[in-house]
Amino acid sequence: MMQEGLDDGPDFLSEEDRGPRAVNVDLQTDATLQVDISDALSERDKVKFTVHTKSTLPNFKQNEFSVVRQHEEFIWLHDSFVENEDYAGYIIPPAPPRPDFDASREKLQKLGEGEGSMTKEEFTKMKQELEAEYLAIFKKTVAMHEVFLCRVAAHPVLRKDLNFHVFLEYNQDLSVRGKNKKEKLEDFFKNVVKSADGVLVAGVKDVDDFFEHEKTFLLEYHNRVKDASAKSDKMIRSHKSAADDINRIASSLYTLGTQDSTDLCKFFLKVSELFEKTRKIEARVAADEDLKLADLLKYYLRESQAAKDLLYRRSRALVDYENANKALDKARAKNRDVLQAETSQQLCCHKFEKISESAKQELIDFKTRRVAAFRKNLVELAELELKHAKGNLQLLQSCLGVLKGNT
Amino acid sequence: FDVDVAVTNPEKVGNSLPMFRSKTFSVRRRFSDFLGLYEKLSVKQSLHGCIVPPPPEKSVVGMTKVKVGMDDPSSVEFVERRRAALERYIQRVVSHPSLLQDPDVREFLERDDLPRAVNTQALSGAGFLKMINKASDAVNKMTIKMNESDTWFEDKFQEVENEEQQLRKLHALVDSLVNHRKELCGNTAVFAKSMAMLGNSEDNTALSRALSQLAEVEDKMEQLHQEQAASDFFIFAELLADYIRLLGAVRGCFDQRMRAWQRWQEAQSTLQKKREAEAKLLWANKPEKLQQAKEEITEVTKAWEARVTQYERDFDRIGMTVRKEVLRFEKEKAKDFKSQIIKYLEAMLQSQQRLIKFWEAFLPEAKAIA
Numbered sequence: 001m002m003q004e005g006l007d008d009g010p011d012f013l014s015e016e017d018r019g020p021r022a023v024n025v026d027l028q029t030d031a032t033l034q035v036d037i038s039d040a041l042s043e044r045d046k047v048k049f050t051v052h053t054k055s056t057l058p059n060f061k062q063n064e065f066s067v068v069r070q071h072e073e074f075i076w077l078h079d080s081f082v083e084n085e086d087y088a089g090y091i092i093p094p095a096p097p098r099p100d101f102d103a104s105r106e107k108l109q110k111l112g113e114g115e116g117s118m119t120k121e122e123f124t125k126m127k128q129e130l131e132a133e134y135l136a137i138f139k140k141t142v143a144m145h146e147v148f149l150c151r152v153a154a155h156p157v158l159r160k161d162l163n164f165h166v167f168l169e170y171n172q173d174l175s176v177r178g179k180n181k182k183e184k185l186e187d188f189f190k191n192v193v194k195s196a197d198g199v200l201v202a203g204v205k206d207v208d209d210f211f212e213h214e215k216t217f218l219l220e221y222h223n224r225v226k227d228a229s230a231k232s233d234k235m236i237r238s239h240k241s242a243a244d245d246i247n248r249i250a251s252s253l254y255t256l257g258t259q260d261s262t263d264l265c266k267f268f269l270k271v272s273e274l275f276e277k278t279r280k281i282e283a284r285v286a287a288d289e290d291l292k293l294a295d296l297l298k299y300y301l302r303e304s305q306a307a308k309d310l311l312y313r314r315s316r317a318l319v320d321y322e323n324a325n326k327a328l329d330k331a332r333a334k335n336r337d338v339l340q341a342e343t344s345q346q347l348c349c350h351k352f353e354k355i356s357e358s359a360k361q362e363l364i365d366f367k368t369r370r371v372a373a374f375r376k377n378l379v380e381l382a383e384l385e386l387k388h389a390k391g392n393l394q395l396l397q398s399c400l401g402v403l404k405g406n407t
Numbered sequence: 408f409d410v411d412v413a414v415t416n417p418e419k420v421g422n423s424l425p426m427f428r429s430k431t432f433s434v435r436r437r438f439s440d441f442l443g444l445y446e447k448l449s450v451k452q453s454l455h456g457c458i459v460p461p462p463p464e465k466s467v468v469g470m471t472k473v474k475v476g477m478d479d480p481s482s483v484e485f486v487e488r489r490r491a492a493l494e495r496y497i498q499r500v501v502s503h504p505s506l507l508q509d510p511d512v513r514e515f516l517e518r519d520d521l522p523r524a525v526n527t528q529a530l531s532g533a534g535f536l537k538m539i540n541k542a543s544d545a546v547n548k549m550t551i552k553m554n555e556s557d558t559w560f561e562d563k564f565q566e567v568e569n570e571e572q573q574l575r576k577l578h579a580l581v582d583s584l585v586n587h588r589k590e591l592c593g594n595t596a597v598f599a600k601s602m603a604m605l606g607n608s609e610d611n612t613a614l615s616r617a618l619s620q621l622a623e624v625e626d627k628m629e630q631l632h633q634e635q636a637a638s639d640f641f642i643f644a645e646l647l648a649d650y651i652r653l654l655g656a657v658r659g660c661f662d663q664r665m666r667a668w669q670r671w672q673e674a675q676s677t678l679q680k681k682r683e684a685e686a687k688l689l690w691a692n693k694p695e696k697l698q699q700a701k702e703e704i705t706e707v708t709k710a711w712e713a714r715v716t717q718y719e720r721d722f723d724r725i726g727m728t729v730r731k732e733v734l735r736f737e738k739e740k741a742k743d744f745k746s747q748i749i750k751y752l753e754a755m756l757q758s759q760q761r762l763i764k765f766w767e768a769f770l771p772e773a774k775a776i777a
Contacts, residue, residue, distance in 0.1 A: 224605045228598070238590045242588055245583050259570070367610075378776070392759045396756040400753065
């Protein structure tokens, strides 16, 4: 449909968006491994991301290289982390959401169908609006895929993962087409069991104060972030609708202004020009709120879920450990298969302690990252709101100066 | 129905007009009184080609809610909307030099007890339009098409029709804006609450405080959106609605002129018929009845000649009045639009200034997060 180089095309988003655009702030980006998405292409039903790596690690054949990846391959990588027992004690960076251009595409199609019923100017204007919307969605999906990779690259253990290296370096197709029906069904049941367990586990009080506090905190926080995320989306949508209305009002005033060359008509033309400009600013305000606030909340919705998943895994390990203890006691009482039970118990104990140790650190890091990310985005949000409001103010002042001077 | 409309009388005329008893005064009027005034004026003045400002429309839905005594914001808004519209209506009436002289207007402004107006059903919103369109239909059904010696009237009429179209379109768009702003208002309030909740959950103290502050900023934004929506509506949308109605009244004027022309033409053709009848009689050979008949016919013909002359004069006079009225109207319209839109933009400007203050207060809170 549209070929989009990342930095080509209309600069719809603010300049602050160039360069590393992590919603999440990473603590350990260093020269040994740097990953970014340097380019992306949007085709009919898929997006192709160019993943660019710079590394001084000996694991890679070159110091700098790029491969092309699609969304399914990111999911494959994420799922491989989740399924890896060794990583049970880490917060697995949440998978990026699937690129969704359906709504945007539909609107563009409708526009094409309705071309005959509107003037050339109206059509061009609406087309520009929709293309800008498409571009914004596109940039967002790129950012979210990039954030995922950066999180992995910043994680001391995950960055060493072999699948990750293959993902970065192997320049052929990874052939990980979407899961087939059977696999999807298995996933479904896995999730059902997990949620039932989740309820069970949430009820068990933890001996360890730290984890008990975290559990309570995360359950509440996750729900509230979910709510805030949904509400921020609604608010921003209304904002966009209002900006669209102002756009149409500007066009209508322009038509009125071109009827004649009276004073009043000149007045209308000036006001129309003003509205054109202010509505561009309003659209940017909505877009910036989307990026700095809505996306932030969405991201922490996913991360807090990943943190909850970690707690769940730890709880399961605890349950397994407790069961192994019980089995050992039973075996000792019956004096049968004691060695087996002892080994099993030791394994469970070891697993549980390993998870607990790394989980503690992960949750502390999560908090630090979260605070830093909110700080960065809230500061940027406030600065952008101010920048746009001042821009608007200046436009209004200068326009009013002209309008009042002429009457 | 009784509604206390506190439309303050903008009598700046003061003591220059001896016809008013005192400098400033106020009376209580019902909504139906305003409609009654319009009816009286339109019957009298439109015959002269005067543009009579139309009153705001009746609204069954709005009034029922108010009658029921509901104190909700939409009823309050409805009453305010009506009050403002009636105020603008009266101001337009008194700023028109001929209408100000009209005894009905003076009575409306001064008399303490006004007899109740009847027959105002015709003046619901739909009713007013129907009236205008009926006149237009009558004009369209004219079999003799007018030969304009001067295209000013044709051109101007076309202009007026076009403008009315454009304003209707614009009004619909502004309406949509008002609705989206109200929606934004509601959604912002809901969002603010959810941010406050999130702030409560957050266990980092500084971040928690910042999130609560953000919730407060969003609350203030809701207030701003509310005011902006009111401004969109009361200043912009209502201005457009007024002028859509006024342009209808202007069209009405043009139609009145056409009717005057029609009357003149019809009188002329009747005169023609009478003259033919007179001629026929002269050629008939009935000498006994001739003298009497001849006198009768001559009387009738003379009467019609007089009528034709009168109607022609009326038509010319209406033409002149319409021209004058339209020019005056256009001047007023330009002034009105400019002043209202400037007011609207100034409200927007103030809104932005307050917005800046809110975010400037928030920024240090965000930076303080550690």
